[in-house]
Amino acid sequence: MPLPKPNQELRRDLKQAAATLKWAGxxxxxxxxxxxxxxxxxxxxxxxxxxxxxxxxEDKLEGYSEEVKAGRIVRAGLE
Structure with missing residues (x-):
C-alpha cells in the first residue's frame, strides 16, 4: 500500500536532508x-x-526515512 502524500513528502524531505549532509561532509x-x-x-x-x-x-535521518516507509513514523494532519 502506498504511503499517504504527507508521509511521502516527509520521507522525501528526510532523504534530501540526509543527502545534503552527506555532500557537505x-x-x-x-x-x-x-x-x-x-x-x-x-x-x-x-x-x-x-x-x-x-x-x-545523516545515518539517523536515513533511519527515520525508513521508519516512515515502514509506517512506524507518520505525519500528523496539518490543520
Whole structure:
C-alpha cells in the first residue's frame, strides 16, 4: 500500500536532508585534507569532527526515512 502524500513528502524531505549532509561532509573532508597538507592539523581535525557529526546525523535521518516507509513514523494532519 502506498504511503499517504504527507508521509511521502516527509520521507522525501528526510532523504534530501540526509543527502545534503552527506555532500557537505564530503566537502568538509576535502577542505580538511587541504588544511592538513598546508600544516593546519588542528583546523583539519576540527573540520573532520564536524564531518563525522554530519555523517552520524545523516545515518539517523536515513533511519527515520525508513521508519516512515515502514509506517512506524507518520505525519500528523496539518490543520
Amino acid at each position: 564530503v566537502d568538509l573532508f576535502g577542505v580538511a585534507k587541504r588544511l592538513l597538507a598546508a600544516g593546519d592539523e588542528q583546523g583539519a581535525n576540527d573540520l573532520m569532527e564536524i564531518a563525522l557529526q554530519f555523517q552520524e546525523t
